[in-house]
Structures are given as C-alpha cells and as structure tokens.
Amino acid sequence: MSSSGNNDSVRVQVRGLRKSFGEHEVLRGVDLTVERGEIFVLMGPSGSGKSVLLKHIIGLEEPDAGEILIEGQGVNTEGLRDRYRMAMVFQSGALLNSLTVGENVGLYLREHRLKPEAEIQRVIAEKLDIVGLRGTEEKIPGELSGGMKKRVALARALVIEPQLILYDEPTSELDPLIAITIGQEILALRDRTHATSLVVTHDRDLAFGIADRIAMIADGEILEIGRPEDVRRSQHPLVRKFLTADFKLKPQ
Amino acid sequence: MFRDIGGLVILFWRTLLALPLALRQRRKVAEQFYEVGMASLLMVCILSVFIGGVLALEIGPVMVERGLANYLGGILGLAICRELAPTLMAVLIAGRIGSSMAAEIGSMAVYQEIDALRTMNINPVHYLVLPRILALAVALPMLVIFADLVGWMGGALVCSTNQQIVVGMQSFFANLRETVDVQDVAHGLIKTFVFALVIGTVSCHQGLSTIGGPRGIGRTVTKAVVNSIVLILILDYFLTHLLVQLEK
Ligand SMILES: Nc1ncnc2c1ncn2[C@@H]1O[C@H](COP(=O)(O)OP(=O)(O)OP(=O)(O)O)[C@@H](O)[C@H]1O
Ligand SMILES: [Mg+2]
Numbered sequence: 001m002s003s004s005g006n007n008d009s010v011r012v013q014v015r016g017l018r019k020s021f022g023e024h025e026v027l028r029g030v031d032l033t034v035e036r037g038e039i040f041v042l043m044g045p046s047g048s049g050k051s052v053l054l055k056h057i058i059g060l061e062e063p064d065a066g067e068i069l070i071e072g073q074g075v076n077t078e079g080l081r082d083r084y085r086m087a088m089v090f091q092s093g094a095l096l097n098s099l100t101v102g103e104n105v106g107l108y109l110r111e112h113r114l115k116p117e118a119e120i121q122r123v124i125a126e127k128l129d130i131v132g133l134r135g136t137e138e139k140i141p142g143e144l145s146g147g148m149k150k151r152v153a154l155a156r157a158l159v160i161e162p163q164l165i166l167y168d169e170p171t172s173e174l175d176p177l178i179a180i181t182i183g184q185e186i187l188a189l190r191d192r193t194h195a196t197s198l199v200v201t202h203d204r205d206l207a208f209g210i211a212d213r214i215a216m217i218a219d220g221e222i223l224e225i226g227r228p229e230d231v232r233r234s235q236h237p238l239v240r241k242f243l244t245a246d247f248k249l250k251p252q
Numbered sequence: 253m254f255r256d257i258g259g260l261v262i263l264f265w266r267t268l269l270a271l272p273l274a275l276r277q278r279r280k281v282a283e284q285f286y287e288v289g290m291a292s293l294l295m296v297c298i299l300s301v302f303i304g305g306v307l308a309l310e311i312g313p314v315m316v317e318r319g320l321a322n323y324l325g326g327i328l329g330l331a332i333c334r335e336l337a338p339t340l341m342a343v344l345i346a347g348r349i350g351s352s353m354a355a356e357i358g359s360m361a362v363y364q365e366i367d368a369l370r371t372m373n374i375n376p377v378h379y380l381v382l383p384r385i386l387a388l389a390v391a392l393p394m395l396v397i398f399a400d401l402v403g404w405m406g407g408a409l410v411c412s413t414n415q416q417i418v419v420g421m422q423s424f425f426a427n428l429r430e431t432v433d434v435q436d437v438a439h440g441l442i443k444t445f446v447f448a449l450v451i452g453t454v455s456c457h458q459g460l461s462t463i464g465g466p467r468g469i470g471r472t473v474t475k476a477v478v479n480s481i482v483l484i485l486i487l488d489y490f491l492t493h494l495l496v497q498l499e500k
Binding site: 098 | 372374
C-alpha cells in the first residue's frame, strides 16, 4: 500500500479518448501526451470537458473508447497506484467535510502510515504554510472560504509528493496575489521534484506564465496544442477569440 | 431493490477481504461503535420495556384464563430473546444508524469526497465501509442482550402488576429460567449478527452509489432503511427455519 521510493516523474498518454453521458458526447476522441516533468496547461470554454478529461486521467471515470497510459500502463492497472504517486486538486476542493483542515492535509500520510506522527504534524504545518494558511489546522472545511478550501486541497496534494499532479482550475476563486503564489508553487514543485503537471485553467496569465505547452479544448476536441508562443500565433478562430477577447469590443 | 443485490454481495465480499485490515482501522471501528452504542442504548431499553409489557398484556390474560399462568415466563422469555428483540432492535437500528450511515457516505459521494479518497489511493471500503460494518456487527448483538434483559423485566413487571394476570415476579422468572436456554439467546444473537451485516452493507452500498444532489441523498436514505428492513424480515424467516433445523 505504501508508495515506493521511486522518484521518477511519469509520462501520460491519452489516446482516442471518448466519453458520453447519455446522449451527450463530452469527449470526442482526445489525443495528447504529457511528457515527464512537463507543465502542460489545458484551456477551453466552460463545459468543454476539461474536468471530465482530468477524471479519466486519474482513473475516476471509465472511458467509452480509447485509453489512458501512465508510463505505458493503463491507469487502472492493478498496483499502478502503489507504484506511482498521483494527486488531483479538484475544482471544488473535495475536502473531507467531517475532518479538520489538518486531518485533511495529513490524511494520506496517516492512512498509509508513511511517517511518524510528529513528522506528519510538521509536514502538515509546512504545506499549509506554502499555500498561505499557516495555523488553520483546527478549522473545519465548513468554516473556510471557497479559495481557502482550494488552497487546503492543494496542500493535501503537495503532501503526497506526487509524480503526477492534476490541477483543476487551481487559481479560480483566488485573488491575483495568491493566484501568483500558487502559480509559483506549481513551478516550484516541478523544479523540486520534477513532477509532471497538468493544469486546467481559464486564467490566461497563469497559463502563459507557467506552461511548457498549452492545449485548447472545445466541445470535447483538442483544437490546438503546442508551445505557448505557437498557441499565441494560432490561426484557429476559436483559439484566437479565447486568447484575445477582452472587455472592450475588439479594436482590430 | 433486488437489482441491488449483486452490488451488495460484491461490497460484502470486498469488506470480508479487507477484514485483515480491521486492526489498523481499530480507532475508526471504536468511534463507530461508540456512536452506534451510545446513540441507541437508552432507546433500546425504553422500547424493550414496552415490547415485553405489551406482549404480557396480549397473552397474559389468555393464558391465565386457560390455567397456564405458570408457563407465562417461559413463553414471554422465548418470544423476546428468539424473535422480538432481534428483529425489532434491528429495525430500530436500521432506522437510526443505517439512515445516518447512508446519508453520510451519500453526501461524501455527491461532494466528490469519495473521489478524493480514491485519488489518494485510499480504498473507501477500507476507510469507510469496514469500520461501520464491524462496529454494527459487534454493537447490535450487545444491544440485543440488553433488550432481552430489559424486555423480560418489562414483561415480568406487567405480569405482576396487571389485575387480570397477577403472576408474581418470582414465579415468572422461575419459569423463564426453566424454559429459556443459553441456546435460545444464542439463536437470537446469531440472527442479530446477520441483521447487523445486512444493515451495514445495505446502508454503505446505498451511500456509495448515491448520485445527484441533496435529493439523491434523500433517496439514498429512504432506500437504505426500507431495503434493510425488507431484507431483515425476509432473511429472518429463512434464518429461523435453518437454525430450528440445526437445533433439533
Ligand atoms: N457525471 C456526469 N454526468 C453527466 N454529465 C456530465 C457529468 N460530468 C460532466 N458532465 C457534462 O460534461 C460536460 C463537460 O463537463 P466538465 O465538467 O468537464 O466541463 P469543464 O470543461 O470542466 O467546465 P468548467 O470550465 O466550467 O469547469 C458538461 O456538459 C457536463 O454537463
Ligand atoms: Mg471543470
């Protein structure tokens, strides 16, 4: 059950992924590869299937067709989760509401008995400090604001020291200063542990600030994929609109 | 509900496979045990007095009239420990504890807490289901022992005070001791144990398969309680049949 000491980051391949809920085809053949240690940002309109894609990658949903490979093995292969440490920061946080903040953050270490109790306390404090929530251990999730919940969820994911980490809109609900801290932490985590990161976001500043590569998804299909400068030059009308829209009507 | 049986059996099987982990989860088992026991002990006692009492009221006068007053303690004693205490306490606990387990796990499913557990490689069966089923399997038989004792007391009380019965405490319990064996109490406790597994498995299974928002949780709770009670009453017949065969 405990994770191995293996510290290599992992490559994620998504091949021909299709998923429908009833009549509604949410993912229509998604192909993408996230390289080891890469920060890959996924952008796209609301309802385009980003969260559903992340859930497939972490193995919470079964694809109708296609496959998800982590280092070449299906994500739900027996024992894969014992070999590779993976984490997801949910869009809603998904904290366990009956546990305190500290218990949420320490849950992984305690359940898998990875560290002695004193060490766990120290790690909890350290990770909460990283997300700017020092001293909130005893609070319960119900007492937190939306943005605070999301930061606790991030701290909970950091504790895992993941080799693959999925962020579902890590900076929505956060003020710009904290959003920048979180972006820096995403970079820092990668530099520290060489973790592979997949970030879903609407935040263009964050995307272009941290991404090695960016993909645009709309209606369950990837429209564009490439380095930030390539995506910025994309000729695809929807991509252009998404990247350049602003409050004043288009000057052009 | 019978469509759910397959899922129930699978969940129960997974819980059995997780049994070796029970020691690791002992704190959670203890927490759940405390919750089940403390929440229900007083209720169990109050209900049992009345169950014993009403039974005395129903059959006491009839037996006295026919000159069978001496057998009253035995009959009441058997009825309570073999049948009434196990089934009624199981129904009570299904309503009290099964419902809250289903609601708690159901809301965890709806608010993605179960998904979060799975991403942390924490098996919900080990973390949530096993402690609950174990706690029920230990607590419910203990509650039924209380119910037996208090129920007998209630019966004796009514028999000795009701004007139409007037069977003294002493002769009531003398006859009860003569008639009721350890085997009879065990018969009730074996059934109780099975009922506890039913309540735990049904409630957790319904909780885990909750979809939708608050309304989904509402449906889950109703189904958990109703399905538990239906299964308990049906299983009760067949279990009794089986046990009676074995006792011969
Ligand atoms: N469990 C489900 N059952 C039915 N439909 C679903 C389910 N999950 C997602 N959907 C549908 O799939 C589509 C894509 O949802 P998804 O949550 O992936 O959007 P998104 O791209 O993450 O949007 P946002 O940016 O608003 O978070 C939506 O139309 C949604 O209604
Ligand atoms: Mg989403």
